[in-house]
Amino acid sequence: xxxxxxxxxxxxxxxxxxxxxxxxxxxxxxxxxxxxxxxxxxxxxxxxxxxxxxxxxxxxxxxxxxxxxxxxxxxxxxxxxxxxxxxxxxxxxxxxxxxxxxxxxxxxxxxxxxxxxxxxxxxxxxxxxxxxxxxxxxxxxxxxxxxxxxxxxxxxx
Amino acid sequence: xxxxxxxxxxxxxxxxxxxxxxxxxxxxxxxxxxxxxxxxxxxxxxxxxxxxxxxxxxxxxxxxxxxxxxxxxxxxxxxxxxxxxxxxxxxxxxxxxxxxxxxxxxxxxxxxxxxxxxxxxxxxxxxxxxxxxxxxxxxxxxxxxxxxxxxxxxxxxxxxxxxxxxxxxxxxxxxxxxxxxxxxxxxxxxxxxxxxxxxxxxxxxxxxxxxxxxxxxxxxxxxxxxxxxxxxxxxxxxxxxxxxxxxxxxxxxxxxxxxxxxxxxxxxxxxxxx
Numbered sequence: 001x002x003x004x005x006x007x008x009x010x011x012x013x014x015x016x017x018x019x020x021x022x023x024x025x026x027x028x029x030x031x032x033x034x035x036x037x038x039x040x041x042x043x044x045x046x047x048x049x050x051x052x053x054x055x056x057x058x059x060x061x062x063x064x065x066x067x068x069x070x071x072x073x074x075x076x077x078x079x080x081x082x083x084x085x086x087x088x089x090x091x092x093x094x095x096x097x098x099x100x101x102x103x104x105x106x107x108x109x110x111x112x113x114x115x116x117x118x119x120x121x122x123x124x125x126x127x128x129x130x131x132x133x134x135x136x137x138x139x140x141x142x143x144x145x146x147x148x149x150x151x152x153x154x155x156x157x
Numbered sequence: 158x159x160x161x162x163x164x165x166x167x168x169x170x171x172x173x174x175x176x177x178x179x180x181x182x183x184x185x186x187x188x189x190x191x192x193x194x195x196x197x198x199x200x201x202x203x204x205x206x207x208x209x210x211x212x213x214x215x216x217x218x219x220x221x222x223x224x225x226x227x228x229x230x231x232x233x234x235x236x237x238x239x240x241x242x243x244x245x246x247x248x249x250x251x252x253x254x255x256x257x258x259x260x261x262x263x264x265x266x267x268x269x270x271x272x273x274x275x276x277x278x279x280x281x282x283x284x285x286x287x288x289x290x291x292x293x294x295x296x297x298x299x300x301x302x303x304x305x306x307x308x309x310x311x312x313x314x315x316x317x318x319x320x321x322x323x324x325x326x327x328x329x330x331x332x333x334x335x336x337x338x339x340x341x342x343x344x345x346x347x348x349x350x351x352x353x354x355x356x357x358x359x360x361x362x363x364x365x366x367x368x369x370x371x372x373x374x375x376x377x378x379x380x381x382x383x384x385x386x387x388x389x390x391x392x393x394x395x396x397x398x399x400x401x402x403x404x405x406x407x408x409x410x411x412x413x414x415x416x417x418x419x420x421x422x423x424x425x426x427x428x429x430x431x
Contacts, residue, residue, distance in 0.1 A: 003297060004187040005180070010196060010292070010301030017200045017260060022252035025204065028211040029230050030247055032223075035216030 125153045165382050172272050172378050174287040196292040199263040233258055240421045243428035250424055258417040264293045265409035268373050294370040303363035306420045313427040327351045362419050369412045373405050
């Protein structure tokens with residue numbers, strides 16, 4: 001256990017090993033470790049960003065769906081309104097058509113009635129003439145009694 | 158060795174003798190070839206392995222080797238981060254801590270290889286008479302590390318505070334120089350205190366590691382002597398050696414960790430102003 005030159009030799013070896021480690025070993029690994037730490041940090045940041053984006057997209061889709069729903073509601077209500085209008089229009093059209101038809105029918109009926117009255121009047125007049133002929137037992141000269149006949153005809157009106 | 162009768166004394170002596178090569182006059186000009194070669198080989202293997210893994214390090218998903226190295230480096234870096242808060246630790250302090258930790262762990266771990274396997278290898282393959290396998294059980298190695306750290310400590314102290322600031326700290330801290338009439342006495346006390354501190358730091362730093370490793374080595378050697386004394390000795394000696402080896406794993410890692418932490422703490426303390 002005596003101190004000798006070995007001490008200096010070991011110190012030199014120690015110095016060389018320190019130099020080598022500081023120069024060639026430590027920086028290499030620290031570079032790798034720091035690069036990996038950066039990668040991990042970037043990855044975490046990207047994941048965080050992705051999560052935020054996902055949340056934003058969810059919100060966006062919610063508003064879109066709400067808008068679409070409101071629009072659909074609008075469309076449905078306007079369609080319902082339109083349908084109601086159409087029904088009303090159809091109703092009123094049908095009503096006026098019906099009224100028109102009724103009026104036509106009534107006019108026709110009035111005409112028919114008038115025509116029937118006319119022919120009845122003719123028949124009554126002729127019947128009356130015939131009746132009078134029978135009563136008088138003689139011929140009534142239509143020409144001679146034209147005034148009386150037309151007066152009778154006018155009375156039957 | 159082979160021809161002589163092996164006695165406990167010769168066995169212990171054999172395993173506790175350095176492979177010393179004299180390269181000049183006097184006791185100091187001696188190299189412990191075993192300590193140096195083992196330490197350098199282990200350093201090359203340890204640091205080289207990390208370098209080999211780290212060179213191909215990818216920021217993506219790491220392989221098993223890279224994950225292991227990263228785990229180790231991040232463990233060291235965490236310790237340094239908590240202790241050293243005086244600047245960019247990546248430039249110097251953290252690499253020093255990593256070097257110390259890896260190197261000391263490997264040197265300590267040489268204790269786990271049975272001494273006689275190593276002795277056989279060094280004797281029959283390398284043709285060396287003596288070979289002590291644990292460089293940290295050589296006080297020269299631990300002193301070399303501790304004194305290097307000590308010099309770094311003084312260097313950073315001067316770098317951070319300037320030569321004047323450092324000298325001021327040596328004479329005026331920790332007791333200060335007030336009141337003025339006591340100043341000469343206080344300066345003497347401050348100086349003495351700092352000398353004790355500067356001496357005790359490398360001593361405790363190196364001797365703690367050396368003592369633990371040396372003791373571990375000796376206990377292994379004693380157990381192997383017992384294991385050579387017959388069947389009972391072999392059984393109990395081996396069983397105890399296994400127990401000691403398992404406990405020694407803790408010591409090896411703990412001492413390396415303590416050595417690394419003290420290195421960081423001393424360098425961090427050098428950055429602090431008083």
